[in-house]
């Protein structure tokens with residue numbers, strides 16, 4: 001196609017998008033059905049197909065939803081029946097891995113095939129709702145803040161991880177921990193925090209009753225101590241002292257609501273080997289204690305593994321097929337998840353506990369050995385490899401095992417947790433200040449209805465405070481792209497390498513026919529590009545009313 005023709009097509013698409021409105025269609029179908037009898041139509045509609053369907057705005061400060069009254073009723077009835085049986089609200093566990101890729105587990109084609117068998121996670125995943133299109137933010141702290149606030153990184157403002165004592169964090173945010181406490185839950189955080197080390201951002205000051213873990217990220221405890229990775233620091237007393245004196249906590253810590261941080265011991269290249277085991281023991285002890293508690297609990301569990309640098313526990317060194325530090329750590333993660341689920345079962349709480357499993361971002365490709373993804377890109381980018389998480393939600397007897405392509409954003413954990421506690425749909429809007437925009441949507445009915453479909457129509461991807469891409473159905477419109485090898489072509493390069501570029505405006509990918517995102521279909525598939533661009537412009541209007549902010553980031 002000539003350049004003039006391309007520009008002309010784009011102009012047509014842009015003009016059309018500004019006036020585009022959803023045509024009226026039949027209600028959502030649960031399974032593949034014959035298309036509605038529209039003259040000239042052929043073929044089938046699929047579940048989780050939303051281009052052409054209307055959205056409903058439940059409140060001014062919330063993302064609109066795709067409503068499905070029938071599945072909503074089914075979910076509520078199921079939940080009410082369970083509460084009648086147990087006499088309390090369900091417990092909620094969020095199990096979050098670090099830098100583990102979409103392709104690292106057997107349930108997604110990895111596991112043994114990538115040198116790190118994960119049989120127990122795979123078994124539990126196969127008894128769960130596997131979310132094949134679950135999205136995190138591109139990196140760690142932004143994702144964790146998204147889970148805590150129900151906002152994407154433009155709205156909560158944490159767009160980069162705070163490193164080596166950098167200021168900023170969750171302080172001032174309305175968190176899920178705070179709101180679940182108000183809903184009558186015991187709130188426990190275990191493991192990695194990394195959403196701010198200043199007093200006001202600490203877990204015990206943003207709503208958690210108790211915290212055991214570390215305050216930042218794995219490498220900050222060890223990389224500067226290790227003469228193999230950073231000899232320029234580890235083998236220089238002056239530089240070592242400089243890092244030692246930086247204002248960040250260097251230990252495994254404990255705190256109780258409103259109290260002070262107690263450092264239990266210092267973490268170094270030896271003590272780090274036992275960290276994940278110690279945290280698992282702590283969480284299992286917590287779960288056991290909840291057995292006879294009147295209150296339900298909300299447990300936020302962040303693993304150390306498998307963020308670089310992995311120093312395998314003695315029991316796991318060499319245990320993976322690959323025998324890499326990463327592979328060994330993956331095997332340990334499999335066992336830890338198995339132990340947590342077994343503890344819930346032994347203590348009689350499994351049937352009253354919903355467990356969400358995921359990773360905070362894609363594999364970190366700049367430091368080997370690292371995780372795997374079948375998609376383009378890695379941690380730090382908005383290519384699918386950076387943000388598509390290996391995820392499932394397990395609830396014995398309550399969630400029908402299945403695999404679904406319904407869109408799920410980690411921000412939805414905020415709304416969905418509140419919905420499970422009794423505050424679903426529009427109720428969430430009143431629980432946060434009216435100036436806060438909630439990017440999450442209530443996905444309780446997607447999870448619980450036997451053939452539930454997503455209540456989310458689109459995924460909006462962010463790079464820093466800018467919209468990078470929008471996905472609807474299998475299409476992804478991508479106006480802002482990361483070019484990984486634009487600066488260097490050698491060494492390990494990943495999502496944080498390279499440059500960010502504004503694309504020409506026609507870059508659109510079909511994630512089914514081209515999951516590697518290396519063939520743009522923006523011109524061939526203009527009829528799908530138009531609603532994608534309309535969705536992009538809709539969200540740009542949201543950002544005008546609820547502007548992006550910057551707490552941490554470039």
Ligand code: CA
Pocket residue numbers: 098099139140307360361
């Ligand atoms: Ca991470």
